[in-house]
Amino acid sequence: MRGQQIAEVRLTPVLISDPPLLNVQGVHQPYTPRLVVEIVTAEGTTGVGETYGDTKYLELARPYARAVVGHDIADLNGLFTLVNKIGVADSRVDHSVDVGGLRGVQSADKLRLSVVSAFEVACLDALGKSRGVPVHTLLGGKVRDAVEYSAYLFYRWAEHPGGAGEKDTWGAALDPAGIVEQARRFVREHGFTSFKLKGGVFPPEQEVAAIRALADAFPGHPLRLDPNGGWTPETSLGVAAELADVLEYLEDPAPGTAAMAEVSRGTGVPLATNMCVTTFPEIRQAFLTDAVQVVLSDHHYWGGLRNTRELAAICRVFGVGLSMHSNTHMGISLAAMTHVAATVPNLDYACDSHYPWGTEDVITARHVFRDGRLDVCDAPGLGVELDPAALARLHRRWLDDDGTLRDRDDAAAMRRAPEHATWTSPVLPRW
Ligand SMILES: O=C([O-])C(=O)C[C@H](O)[C@@H](O)C(=O)[O-]
Ligand SMILES: [Mg+2]
Numbered sequence: 001m002r003g004q005q006i007a008e009v010r011l012t013p014v015l016i017s018d019p020p021l022l023n024v025q026g027v028h029q030p031y032t033p034r035l036v037v038e039i040v041t042a043e044g045t046t047g048v049g050e051t052y053g054d055t056k057y058l059e060l061a062r063p064y065a066r067a068v069v070g071h072d073i074a075d076l077n078g079l080f081t082l083v084n085k086i087g088v089a090d091s092r093v094d095h096s097v098d099v100g101g102l103r104g105v106q107s108a109d110k111l112r113l114s115v116v117s118a119f120e121v122a123c124l125d126a127l128g129k130s131r132g133v134p135v136h137t138l139l140g141g142k143v144r145d146a147v148e149y150s151a152y153l154f155y156r157w158a159e160h161p162g163g164a165g166e167k168d169t170w171g172a173a174l175d176p177a178g179i180v181e182q183a184r185r186f187v188r189e190h191g192f193t194s195f196k197l198k199g200g201v202f203p204p205e206q207e208v209a210a211i212r213a214l215a216d217a218f219p220g221h222p223l224r225l226d227p228n229g230g231w232t233p234e235t236s237l238g239v240a241a242e243l244a245d246v247l248e249y250l251e252d253p254a255p256g257t258a259a260m261a262e263v264s265r266g267t268g269v270p271l272a273t274n275m276c277v278t279t280f281p282e283i284r285q286a287f288l289t290d291a292v293q294v295v296l297s298d299h300h301y302w303g304g305l306r307n308t309r310e311l312a313a314i315c316r317v318f319g320v321g322l323s324m325h326s327n328t329h330m331g332i333s334l335a336a337m338t339h340v341a342a343t344v345p346n347l348d349y350a351c352d353s354h355y356p357w358g359t360e361d362v363i364t365a366r367h368v369f370r371d372g373r374l375d376v377c378d379a380p381g382l383g384v385e386l387d388p389a390a391l392a393r394l395h396r397r398w399l400d401d402d403g404t405l406r407d408r409d410d411a412a413a414m415r416r417a418p419e420h421a422t423w424t425s426p427v428l429p430r431w
Contacts (some may be wrong), residue, residue, distance in 0.1 A: 003041060003042050003043030003130075004041055004042070004043070004072050004073050004074055004127075004130065005041060005042045005070055005071065005072055005073075006039055006040070006041060006042075006068050006069050006070065006071050006072075006073060006123075007040050007041060007042045007069070008039075008040040008069070009037065009038070009039055009040075009065035009066075009068060009069065009119075010036075010037075010038040010040070011035060011036075011037060011038075011058070011061050011062065011065050012035070012036040012038070012391055012395050013033060013034070013035050013036075013053045013058060013395065013398045013406070014033070014034050014035075014036060014053065014362065014391065014394035014395050014397070014398050015031035015032065015033055015034075015053075015394060015397040015398045015401060015405055015406075016031060016032055016034055016328070016330060016358065016360045016361075016394055017030065017031055017165055017166040017358070017359055017360050018030065018031060018032040018165070018328050018357070018358075019154075019156060019168055019170065019357055020156055020157040020158075020159060020160045020161075020165075021154040021155075021156050021198070021357065022154060022155040022156055022157070022198070022201045023102060023154075023198055023200060023201065023228060023410060024102070024199075024200030024201065024227060024228045024229070024230045024425075024426065024428070024430065025102065025228075025410040025411055025414075025425045025426075026409075026410035026411040026412070026413055026414030026415075026420075026423060026425060027157070027160075027410055027413045027414045027417070028328065028408075028410060028413060029160075029165075029405050029408060029409070029410070029412075029413040030160045030164040030165025030166070030405070030413075031165060031397065031401070031405045032053075032327075032328040032405075032408055033052070033053030033054050033398065033405065033406050033407065033408060034050055034051070034052065034053040034328075034329065034330060035050065035051050035052065035053035035057060035058065035061060035118065036048065036049075036050055036332065036362055036386075036391060037049040037050070037051070037061070037065075037118040037119055037121075037122045038122065038386070039068075039073065039119065039122040039123060039125075039126055041073060041126055041130065043130065045126045045129050045130045046126060046129075046386075047073065047121075047122040047123055047124065047125035047126025047127070047128075047129065047381065047382075048121075048122050048125055048332050048382065048384070048386055049117070049118030049119060049120070049121035049122035049123075049125070049332060049336070050118055050121070050329065050330055050332035050333045050336070050362075051114055051115060051117055051118035051300050051333075052114055052300060052327070052408075053398075053406075054406065054407045054408055055406060055407050056092045056106075056111060056407075057111065057114055057115055059089070059092070060083075060086050060088065060111060060112060060115045061115050061118075063086050064082070064083055064086050064115055064116070064119070067082050067083075067085065067086065068082060068119060073123040073126050073127050073130075074123075074127055076120055076123060076124070076304075076306060079116055079119055079120055079123065080116060080303070083112045083113075083115065083116040083119075084112065086112060086115075088108035088111055088112065092106065092108070092111060093106060093107060093108050093111075094106045102228045102274075102275065103274060103275070103278055103298070103301055103325075103327070104274070104275045104276060104277075104278035104279075104282075105278065105279065105282075107279060109279065110278065110279050110301055113279075113301055113302065113303030113304075113307070114300050114301045114303075116303055116304060117299055117300050117301070117302070117303050117304040117305075117307075118300075120303070120304035120305065120306070121135075121299070121304065121305060121332070121336045121382070124138055124139075124305060124381070124382075125381040125382045126381065127381075128380050128381035128382070129380045129381040131380070132380050133380060134339065134376075134377060134378050134379060134380060134381065134382075134383060135305070135335075135336070135339040135340075135381060135382050135383075136339045136340075136342045136343050136376060139305055139306065139309065139339065139340060139343040140309075140343055141343065142339075142342035142343055142376050143342065143343060143344070143345050144342055144376065145342075145375065145376050146373040146374060146375050146376060147337075147338045147341040147342055147347075147351060147373060147374050147376060148193075148194075148350040148351065148372055148373050149190075149192065149350055149351050149352070149353045149355075149369060149372055149373065149374065150192055150194040150195060150196050150222070150224070150349075150350035150351070150352060150372070151183055151186035151187070151190070151192035151194070151195045151196070151356075151372075152196050152198070152326070152352055152353065152354060152356070152357070153173075153179055153182050153183055153186070153195055153196060153197045153198065153214075154173070154182075154197075154198045154357075155173055155174055155178075155179070155198070155201045155202065156170065156172060156173050156174075156182075157172050157174075157417075158170075158171050158172040160413075160416075161413075161416040161417040161418070162416065164416070166359065166360075168359070170182065170185070175206070175210070176206075176209045176210040176212070176213035176214075177213065179197060179210045179213065179214065180210075180213050180214060180217045183195055183214060183217065183218065184217070186356065187218075189356070190356055190369040190372060191369060191370060191371040191372045191373075192350075192369070192372035193221055193222075193350075193371075193372050194221055194222035194223070194224075194248065194349075194350045194372070195214055195218065195221060195222070195223050195224070196223075196224040196225075196226060196251070196352060197210055197211060197214070197223075197224070197225050197226070198226055198228075199225050199226055199227035199228075199230065200226070200227030200228045200229075200230030200231075200430070203431060204227070204231060204235055204238070204239050204431050207225060207227065207239075208239055208242050208243060211223055211225055211243055211246060211247070212243075212246070215246040222248035222349075222350070223243075223246050223247055223248060224247065224248055224249055224250070224251055224272070225239070225243070225247065225250055225251065225253075226250075226251035226252055226272075227251075227252070227253060228252055228275065228428075229252050229253070229254060229255030229256070229259075229275055229428045229429065230253075230426075230428060230429055230430045230431060231253050231254055231429050231430070231431050232254060232259075232429045232431070233254050233259050233262040233263045233266075235253075235254075235429070235431050236250070236253035236254045236259075236263040236267075237263055237266045237267055239253065240253070240263065240266075240267035240269040241267070243269070244267070244268065244269050247269050248270070248349070249269065249270040249271065249272040249293070249294050249349075250263075250267075250269050250270070250271055250272070251271075251272040251273065251274070251296070252271075252272070252273050252274065252275045252276070253271065254429060255275070255276075255428040255429055256276055257276045257277075257282070257285050257286045257289065257291045257292075258289075258291075259429075260273065260276055260286070260291040260292055261286075261289040261290065261291035264289075264290055264291055264292070264293070265290075270293035270294055270321070271291070271292050271293055271294070272292065272293070272294035272295070272296055272321075272323060273286070273291075273292045273294070273295060273296065274295075274296035274298060274325035276291065276292065277292055277295050278298075278301055278302075279301075279302075280311075283311075283314060287314075287318045287320060292320065293320060293321060294320065294321035294322065294323055294349065295311065295315055295320055295321070295322055295323070296322075296323045296324055296325035296352065297311050297312070297322060297323070297324055297325065298324065298325040298326070298327075299333075299336060299337060299340055300327075300333070305336060305339065305340040308340045308344070309340065309343065309344060312344045312346055312347065315346060316345075316346045321346070321348045321349060322344065322346055322347050322348060322349070323347070323348070323349035323350070323351060323352070324337060324341060324347070324351030324352055324353075325352055326351070326352040326353045326354050326355075327354060328354045328357070328358065329353075329354060329355065329358075330355075330358065330360070330361045330362055330363070331355070331361045331362070331363040331366055331367055331384055332362065332363060332382065332384055332386075334353060334355050334367050334374070335363075335367070335377065335382040335383060335384045336382060337351060337353070338367075338374050338376060338377070339376070339377075339382065342376040350372065355367065356369070360390070360394060361387070361390065362386055362387055362390050362391045362394060363384040363385060363386060363387060363390075364384075364385045364386070364387045365384075365385070410425075411423060411424060411425040
């Protein structure tokens with residue numbers, strides 16, 4: 001159908017505000033790069049997608065945007081054939097954990113998948129709009145009417161070094177009492193009933209104390225701790241033993257599949273990952289060695305919504321649980337996450353989302369969590385509308401940036417604090 005062919009692609013990199021959230025690598029920058037992809041069909045339907053906006057993704061997205069012109073939006077498999085023709089510079093491929101994202105290896109394929117995912121989502125959005133059906137229908141239909149998210153708790157500073165970026169009213173959270181207070185606000189404002197604490201920031205005993213404080217404040221609620229590979233297997237086993245009675249799962253306690261398998265052999269606490277299983281080729285070793293019991297999917301780097309469902313099917317076969325990972329993102333991605341999560345029967349855990357930390361968006365109406373859940377939208381496509389003025393404003397910020405913030409680097413952001421002027425991302429495991 002000619003009308004379904006892609007006539008134009010608009011790529012708009014933006015910088016969105018991000019609070020000073022701490023992790024094992026450092027601290028979030030005041031603004032995070034994201035890329036908005038708009039696909040316009042010959043008949044004039046527009047679909048939107050969102051992905052990482054760092055330079056390494058833009059470098060691929062630009063030639064890819066030219067390559068997909070003339071492509072039929074319904075030919076979703078063909079999007080992958082086309083992206084495989086885009087070369088990736090060797091310098092972009094890195095088998096260590098990247099300094100900002102904490103998302104495991106960066107293979108050429110994974111970079112390509114992170115780009116194609118936004119185009120796949122945009123095509124699904126356009127296809128849904130042109131057929132008058134929601135994206136979840138195009139994925140086979142929803143199996144639930146609401147998707148549950150967990151409160152994503154972070155140690156954080158009150159503000160960015162030098163007062164940079166946007167101000168917020170959260171204040172600092174650097175000890176168990178601060179984390180409990182943060183959790184209470186998340187509950188008040190969004191109704192979350194499960195909690196994840198981003199760890200790897202302080203020595204493990206302090207983070208164990210924070211989880212204990214959460215368990216006391218919210219008895220019986222699911223709790224997770226994620227130090228992003230910050231601990232040795234021995235330390236991980238110590239933490240697992242201390243928190244076995246309250247943890248729903250322990251996320252990436254130790255770096256790499258072999259270390260995770262070692263931890264797994266010594267504890268009954270389920271281990272989750274968004275670091276050692278982030279691509280299809282990594283699944284085999286991890287599952288065969290029982291290194292992980294839960295995979296945190298992320299449609300951005302797994303290559304879109306249909307690949308997420310393929311991952312879910314593999315997890316189902318192996319009896320491995322599925323949850324959802326999140327980096328800083330906007331409402332287009334949250335809509336995409338919710339549509340795919342609605343269609344996966346074995347999405348057994350509340351999904352992660354940074355969204356409640358965000359204050360800026362490119363959609364006209366921000367998503368609202370009720371009782372920690374998002375209703376699954378039945379409007380055509382993703383069910384979100386792009387706000388051109390907001391998009392232009394956030395793009396302006398990207399244009400005005402001298403390049404410092406266009407590539408996420410949590411270690412560099414940390415060095416901007418005078419007391420951490422010599423900070424480098426720690427060699428993992430740190431403790
Ligand atoms: O391990 C995880 O869950 C993440 O990678 C989520 C985010 O990257 C988080 O760690 C962050 O943004 O600091
Ligand atoms: Mg994680």
